[in-house]
Amino acid sequence: MIEKLQSLWPEITLLTAACVVMITGQSASAAVRRLSWSICAAALIAAGLLSYSTTQASSHALPNLAMYGKIVTCVVGLLLLLLVAGTADRAYEAEIARGKTVFDAIKATRGEFYAFFMFSLTGLMLCFGADDLVWLFLALELVSLPTYIMVATSTSKNASMEAGVKYFFLGALGAATFLYGFALIYGATGATSLVQIHSAFAAQLASGGLNTIGIVGLILAVVGVSFKIAAVPMHFYTPDVYQGASASVSAFLAFVPKSAGFATIILLLSTVGWLPSAEYPSGALPMPVHAVLWVMAVLTMTVGNVLALLQTSVKRTLAYSSIAHSGYMLVGVIAGPGKGEDFASSGIAAVLFYLLVYGVTNVGTFAVVAAMQRQNRDGSHSEADRIEDLRGLCATNPMMGWTMVICSASLLGLPPLLGFFGKLPLFSSGISGGHVGLVVILGLNSAIAAFYYLRLAAYPLLENPDMAARSSNPITQVPVTGRWLAGVLSVVGVIGLAIWPMTGAAKFGATYKTKVVVSSK
Numbered sequence: 001m002i003e004k005l006q007s008l009w010p011e012i013t014l015l016t017a018a019c020v021v022m023i024t025g026q027s028a029s030a031a032v033r034r035l036s037w038s039i040c041a042a043a044l045i046a047a048g049l050l051s052y053s054t055t056q057a058s059s060h061a062l063p064n065l066a067m068y069g070k071i072v073t074c075v076v077g078l079l080l081l082l083l084v085a086g087t088a089d090r091a092y093e094a095e096i097a098r099g100k101t102v103f104d105a106i107k108a109t110r111g112e113f114y115a116f117f118m119f120s121l122t123g124l125m126l127c128f129g130a131d132d133l134v135w136l137f138l139a140l141e142l143v144s145l146p147t148y149i150m151v152a153t154s155t156s157k158n159a160s161m162e163a164g165v166k167y168f169f170l171g172a173l174g175a176a177t178f179l180y181g182f183a184l185i186y187g188a189t190g191a192t193s194l195v196q197i198h199s200a201f202a203a204q205l206a207s208g209g210l211n212t213i214g215i216v217g218l219i220l221a222v223v224g225v226s227f228k229i230a231a232v233p234m235h236f237y238t239p240d241v242y243q244g245a246s247a248s249v250s251a252f253l254a255f256v257p258k259s260a261g262f263a264t265i266i267l268l269l270s271t272v273g274w275l276p277s278a279e280y281p282s283g284a285l286p287m288p289v290h291a292v293l294w295v296m297a298v299l300t301m302t303v304g305n306v307l308a309l310l311q312t313s314v315k316r317t318l319a320y321s322s323i324a325h326s327g328y329m330l331v332g333v334i335a336g337p338g339k340g341e342d343f344a345s346s347g348i349a350a351v352l353f354y355l356l357v358y359g360v361t362n363v364g365t366f367a368v369v370a371a372m373q374r375q376n377r378d379g380s381h382s383e384a385d386r387i388e389d390l391r392g393l394c395a396t397n398p399m400m401g402w403t404m405v406i407c408s409a410s411l412l413g414l415p416p417l418l419g420f421f422g423k424l425p426l427f428s429s430g431i432s433g434g435h436v437g438l439v440v441i442l443g444l445n446s447a448i449a450a451f452y453y454l455r456l457a458a459y460p461l462l463e464n465p466d467m468a469a470r471s472s473n474p475i476t477q478v479p480v481t482g483r484w485l486a487g488v489l490s491v492v493g494v495i496g497l498a499i500w501p502m503t504g505a506a507k508f509g510a511t512y513k514t515k516v517v518v519s520s521k
Contacts, residue, residue, distance in 0.1 A: 009054050010047040010070050011125045017043030018118035025111020028103055030096070033089075036114045037482075040081055043118065047125070048074030062270055068352060069128025069263055076255055076359035077121050079489060083367055084248040085482030087154055088113035109153055116146030120256055127260040133182045133192040136264055140178075140228065143260040144171050147253060154246035163244025170237045171227060178224025178264075184217025185268075198271040210272065210286055219292050221268055228261030229326040230319075232299040239311075242319035247383055248483070250315055251366035254322045255359040262351060265333060273336060284433075285334070293334050298441055301327025305448040313385050314369050317452055318362070321411065324449060329354055331442055332426050335433035347433060350425035357410075357422030360497065364407030364490030365456070368393075368400045371483040375474050384475050387455065392465030397477060401460035403487040410494045412453035413446060418494045 021036040051070035089110045095101045123142030130136040148171065152164025186192055188211040189200035204210050227234035242250040273285040284290055304324030311317040332354065335347025372384035372393075384390075394401030410419035423446070430439040477484065 007054055007066070007129060010051045010074075011122050011129070013043050013047040013050060014118050014122040014125065018115045018122065021118065022111045022115040025114060026105040026108060028105070030093070030103075033093075033108070033110055036110055037081065037085060040114050040118055041078065044074045044077050044081065044121075051125075062267065065263065065266070065352070066129040069259070070125045072352075072356045072359070073121055073124050073128070073259070076356070076363070079360065079363045079486050079493075080248075080252050080255065081117070082482040082486035082489070083251055083363055083370055084113075084117060086478065086480035087246055087248050090480070091156070113150065113153065116150050117252070120144075120146040120150075120252075124256050124260050124263075127263045130264075130267060131194050133186065133194070133197075136267065137179060137182060140225070140260055140264060141175065143257055144175070144228070147249075147257060150249050150252065151241060151245040154249040159244040160246070163241040166237050166244075167241045170234070174224050174227025174234050176224070177227075178221045181217045181219070181221030181224055184213050184220065186217075188214030188217060194267060194271055201272045214272070215286060215288050218268060218272060218286075218289050222265055222289070222292065222296075225261045225264050225268075226296060226326075228257040228264070229329075230258065230323050231296055231326045231330065232303055232323075233296075235300065235303065235323050238323055239307075239316045239319040242322075243313055243315045243385070247315060247366045247370035247385070250318070251363050251370070254318070254362050254366070255355075258322070258326065259355050259359070262329060262333070262355060266348060266351070269333065285336070290334065293330055294438065297327050297330035297334060297438065299327075300324070300330065301442065301445040305445045305452075308452045309448070311452070312387055314365075314387055314390070314456070315383075315385050317387070317456065318365055321449070321452070322362070324445065325354075325358055325411075327445070328423065328426055328442060331430050331435070331438055334435060334438065335429040338429055338432055347426070347429035350429045354422045354426060357418050357497075360490055360493040361407050361410045361419055364403050364487050364494065365411065367483055367487030367490060368404045368407075371400055371478050371480070371487060372397070372475055373478050375476065377473070387459055389475055390456065390459040391463040393460035396465050396475075399484060400477070400487060403484075403491050405457045405461050406491050406494055407487075408453045408456040412450055416498055418498045421498055 017039055021039050024032050024039065025036045027033050048071055051067055051074065054067075089108055092101075092107060096103055120143050123139050123144075123146075126139035126142065127136065130139055148164055148168045151167050152161050154160050185197060189197045191197050191200060201210060201214065204214070223233070226232070227237075230238045242253065245253070269285060269289070273289070285293065301324045304320045304322070304327060308317050308320035308324065311320065329351045332347035332351035335350075337348045338346040368390075369383055369385055372389065373381040374384045374389060375381055390401075390404060392401075393404065406417065410417040413419045413423040427439055427442065430436075430442065
C-alpha cells in the first residue's frame, strides 16, 4: 500500500491544485482569481517532474506505461492550459473591469472550470497507472465527468449546453457498456487485479481455451471504451460536441479522453493478448477480439476521413479527423508489442508515441480557431470556425496562418514534420505483425485525408483574403496571449520533436516492449 501511495504523488499534486483553484477562483480579489491559471501551471510542472522521479508500483501490469503516460499528460496538459486561457469568465471579468457590474461568486465559473480541467487530467494519470478494474473504472469516470461540464459552460451560447447534454447521455451509454464488460471479466476470472486476471486467462489458455464469458466481457469493454477514443460505433457525438464547445475545450476532448481510452484498451488487452500459446501460436489477440478491433479500425478511419471531406466547419473537420486518427492507432493496438527489440515492430509503443504526436499537433490546429474571432453584424463576436475564414490568413496574420499550415501538414503525416514520424511506426508495426491488409487500408485512408488537410493548409497559404467579407465581418485576433502562444509552441514541437522519434522514442520502445505483457510467472 505504501509503495502504491508513493507512486501517486503526481496525481496527488494535481488533485491538490484542483482543490486550491476551486477556492481562488471564487475570491473577491481579481489578483487572486488570476492566480488560478498559475497554480495549475505550477502543479503540472511539478507533477511532470514527480512522474519522472517517482518509482512506479511493482504490481502495475505495464510498469513503463505509467511514467510515460503521466509525463505526456503534463506536457500536453501545459499546452492545453495555455489554450483554455480566457475560456471562463473573460466577458464577465471585462464587465467588472469596466465597472458595469460587481463581482458575484455565484456568476463566476473560473474556479470550477480550472478545477474540472485538473480533475480530468488527474483521471488520465490514474488511467495510465491503473492496475485494477475498479480503479480503471473510477479513473475513466474522473476523466469524463468534468468534461461534460466543461463543454456545457465553455461558451454562453445554447449550442454549448446542447453539446454538453448530448455528450453526457452518450457518455453514460458508453460507461454502462464497458462497466458491464468489466463485470463479465470479473465473473470469468474471479479477480479485479489486472495481474490476477492475466494469470487466470493464461491458465484458461493452458487448459484448452479462454472462457466465453471473458471473451464477451473484453469485447463489451473495448466497445464501451471506444466512446472515449471516438471510434465506431461510439463516434456519433464527436462532430456536434466539438462544434458546440469552444475550440479550446474541443482540443481538450481530442486528447484527454482519447488518451485515457487507449491506455485502458492497452491495459485490458495486455491481460489476454499477444502471448504465443497453443490456441494462438502467432501471439495474436484471441480471434473474436481481433475481429472486433479489425472492423472497428477499418470503419473508424474510413468513416472519419470520408465524412471530413464534406465539412465546411474547421472544428467539424477536426472532429472527424480525430475519429480517423483513432482508427490509425487501433492498427498499432492490433499489432501489439511486436517481436524482438526493434521499436519499429512495437505497435503499442507506436500508439503511445502517436498520442504525444497527435496531442501536440492537434493543439496547434485548434489554437488557430480559438485565437481568431469574427465580428458579427450585431457587434458580437464568434469563433472564426468556417474554412472560408482561413482564406489568406498567412498574409493577414502570418503567425496563426503558418501555425495552421504546419500543423495541418503534420496531421497529414508530411515529412519531415513530427506527424510523419508518428505515423511511420504504425505502418511498420502493422507490416511486422503480418497485418498487411490493414496497413493498405491505413495507407488509402491517409491518401483520402490528404484532401481536407491540404485544404486546411491551402486556404491560409495560397488563397487571397476575401476583403469584401472581411470588411463586413472583420476577423481579428482574440486578446488572450495564451491561445496564440499555444499555437506557436505546438509548431515548435512539431518541428523540434521531429528529431527525437528515432532516438529517444526508439530507446523507449525497446525497453517498453519487454514489459508490455504481464509476466505469468
